[in-house]
Amino acid sequence: MKTLLLKRKWEFIIYMIASCFFIVSDLLIMGLSGYIMDALEQGSMELFMTRIGYGVIIVLIGAGLYLSSRFLRIGYMRKVLLDIRAEAFGTVLKMSPKQFGKVSKENYVSRLTNDVNLIEEKFFISLLNLISGFGMYIIGLIIISCYEPVLAGGLFLVSMICYGVCTLFLKRTQKLQEAVSEGNEALTLNMSNTFNGLEIIKLGNMEDKFLEKNKKEISRAEARKQAFNNYSEIQQNVLIFVGYFVMAGVIFYLGGKIGGGLGFGIAVFLFQLSTQIIFRVMDSLPLVNVMRSSIKIYEKLTCLEVSQEETKSNAFRFDRTIELKDVCFGYEGRKLLDHTNMTLEKGKKYLIKGASGAGKSTLLHLLQMLNEDYTGSIKVDGIDYRTIDERSFNEKVAVIDQDIFLFEDTIRNNINLYRETDETFMQEAIKGAGLESLIAELEKGLETPLLENGKNLSGGQRQRIAIARAIVKDAEILFIDEGTASLNEALGREIEKVFLNLPQTVIAISHRYYEGISEGYDYVLELQAGRLNQYDAKDYFEGVSVC
Numbered sequence: 372m373k374t375l376l377l378k379r380k381w382e383f384i385i386y387m388i389a390s391c392f393f394i395v396s397d398l399l400i401m402g403l404s405g406y407i408m409d410a411l412e413q414g415s416m417e418l419f420m421t422r423i424g425y426g427v428i429i430v431l432i433g434a435g436l437y438l439s440s441r442f443l444r445i446g447y448m449r450k451v452l453l454d455i456r457a458e459a460f461g462t463v464l465k466m467s468p469k470q471f472g473k474v475s476k477e478n479y480v481s482r483l484t485n486d487v488n489l490i491e492e493k494f495f496i497s498l499l500n501l502i503s504g505f506g507m508y509i510i511g512l513i514i515i516s517c518y519e520p521v522l523a524g525g526l527f528l529v530s531m532i533c534y535g536v537c538t539l540f541l542k543r544t545q546k547l548q549e550a551v552s553e554g555n556e557a558l559t560l561n562m563s564n565t566f567n568g569l570e571i572i573k574l575g576n577m578e579d580k581f582l583e584k585n586k587k588e589i590s591r592a593e594a595r596k597q598a599f600n601n602y603s604e605i606q607q608n609v610l611i612f613v614g615y616f617v618m619a620g621v622i623f624y625l626g627g628k629i630g631g632g633l634g635f636g637i638a639v640f641l642f643q644l645s646t647q648i649i650f651r652v653m654d655s656l657p658l659v660n661v662m663r664s665s666i667k668i669y670e671k672l673t674c675l676e677v678s679q680e681e682t683k684s685n686a687f688r689f690d691r692t693i694e695l696k697d698v699c700f701g702y703e704g705r706k707l708l709d710h711t712n713m714t715l716e717k718g719k720k721y722l723i724k725g726a727s728g729a730g731k732s733t734l735l736h737l738l739q740m741l742n743e744d745y746t747g748s749i750k751v752d753g754i755d756y757r758t759i760d761e762r763s764f765n766e767k768v769a770v771i772d773q774d775i776f777l778f779e780d781t782i783r784n785n786i787n788l789y790r791e792t793d794e795t796f797m798q799e800a801i802k803g804a805g806l807e808s809l810i811a812e813l814e815k816g817l818e819t820p821l822l823e824n825g826k827n828l829s830g831g832q833r834q835r836i837a838i839a840r841a842i843v844k845d846a847e848i849l850f851i852d853e854g855t856a857s858l859n860e861a862l863g864r865e866i867e868k869v870f871l872n873l874p875q876t877v878i879a880i881s882h883r884y885y886e887g888i889s890e891g892y893d894y895v896l897e898l899q900a901g902r903l904n905q906y907d908a909k910d911y912f913e914g915v916s917v918c
């Protein structure tokens with residue numbers, strides 16, 4: 372956080388100076404009231420009126436200082452908040468799919484919106500008040516010590532004791548602030564789920580039920596905010612209570628001094644200054660805790676769990692085999708892979724089959740390096756999967772599933788994913804994916820823009836774009852999870868043929884059987900009650916022997 376604030380050093384200095392404008396205007400006003408009291412003590416109406424005139428000018432200067440302070444501060448705040456958003460966004464983008472998948476997308480959205488707003492609201496407002504409060508404290512103490520060093524010493528001592536008391540509140544403040552952030556995440560998740568399922572909710576006339584559910588979530592999030600605010604208020608009130616006692620002590624002390632010859636105007640000035648110091652300190656100290664808890668939120672935003680990839684030094688190379696040895700994996704006590712052994716050869720086509728829930732996608736995820744919680748080993752050309760750098764793996768594999776994501780951009784950018792691609796290679800990919808006729812029909816060809824998530828394409832065309840992506844990427848392995856499930860029989864057959872004609876290793880899951888085409892796979896891997904059996908595809912579809 373410190374680095375981030377100091378990244379714009381000069382603007383930060385201006386922010387600090389602008390935050391101190393309040394001190395100048397407060398000091399001017401306090402000096403003025405002492406000055407007016409002095410005129411009253413002297414009993415001159417003319418002097419009194421002249422000083423009231425100065426007062427008007429000082430009030431106008433104060434207003435000018437306030438406006439210019441706001442103006443100077445706001446630019447800096449906006450830029451730092453933009454930096455925080457960019458840093459948080461970058462942190463999420465740099466995550467591996469495995470790390471990213473640990474929480475839902477809505478959690479990230481909430482962090483990037485609610486948490487940044489929380490930092491704006493809590494951190495910057497607190498920082499502003501702290502700078503002006505601390506500035507006033509220092510200047511006030513110096514001025515008081517020039518007139519009354521004992522009073523200045525006493526005020527310093529009290530503020531140190533209050534600081535000590537305040538640190539006792541820190542841990543709980545941080546916890547409550549984190550709870551607010553988590554509450555916001557839960558709320559965003561809940562709302563997003565509701566909106567995603569709106570069609571179903573309407574079809575089932577369940578609006579009231581969901582409204583009630585959301586209301587509960589909203590009140591839970593609000594209760595967390597309330598708890599945080601109440602706790603901050605309690606801290607402040609405890610300290611303000613102490614402040615009243617100190618104030619009484621100051622009156623007592625200064626009263627005694629007036630009897631000993633201290634001027635009435637000066638006494639009023641010192642009293643006002645002491646009051647300012649005491650209450651600024653009492654107001655500012657709880658803000659230290661609020662700021663420190665905001666820093667924790669900032670860390671949560673920008674240090675989203677350091678990945679272990681740093682220790683994974685092996686680059687992915689697949690020249691011969693991927694070998695599963697004694698692999699066991701399951702969820703909640705249910706074994707989906709039970710001491711599984713299997714060897715996948717480069718260039719071969721594998722079709723994973725099994726009943727719904729048997730663990731087909733789970734197996735594919737293990738092979739995609741999306742999960743490492745299995746026991747046993749998976750090795751590619753003898754190198755353990757767990758030691759392979761994920762980026763190098765992602766470079767060499769492509770994934771096609773039922774829902775293809777397409778960017779709101781041209782077909783070209785959706786195929787080459789914003790990388791420079793040799794035109795001949797691009798044309799080969801288009802041909803390989805069976806996209807030639809579509810591109811030829813379109814007036815702008817490859818430069819045709821797609822609507823949001825490719826709304827202006829059919830299911831088959833979307834699937835073909837995903838295949839072209841895999842070819843352009845020159846991926847060595849193609850993972851396909853129900854790649855034709857959303858297509859009609861005829862289209863499914865065509866796409867399946869394209870998969871089988873690719874030179875890459877293909878590992879696919881499909882419930883469908885395309886007569887005369889599915890036999891083109893080399894092997895069928897059938898998952899059944901944690902056991903994985905390998906069949907020759909031709910034999911399997913004839914219902915014959917185990918390999």
Ligand SMILES: Nc1ncnc2c1ncn2[C@@H]1O[C@H](COP(=O)(O)OP(=O)(O)OP(=O)(O)O)[C@@H](O)[C@H]1O
Pocket residue numbers: 702703707725726727728729730731732733734
């Ligand atoms: N992240 C998860 N946490 C807990 N259980 C999970 C998780 N992912 C999958 N499962 C469970 O593991 C089992 C296997 O799921 P998987 O998606 O691998 O099956 P599948 O064979 O691909 O099924 P389908 O053919 O219906 O897609 C299911 O019972 C599922 O509920």
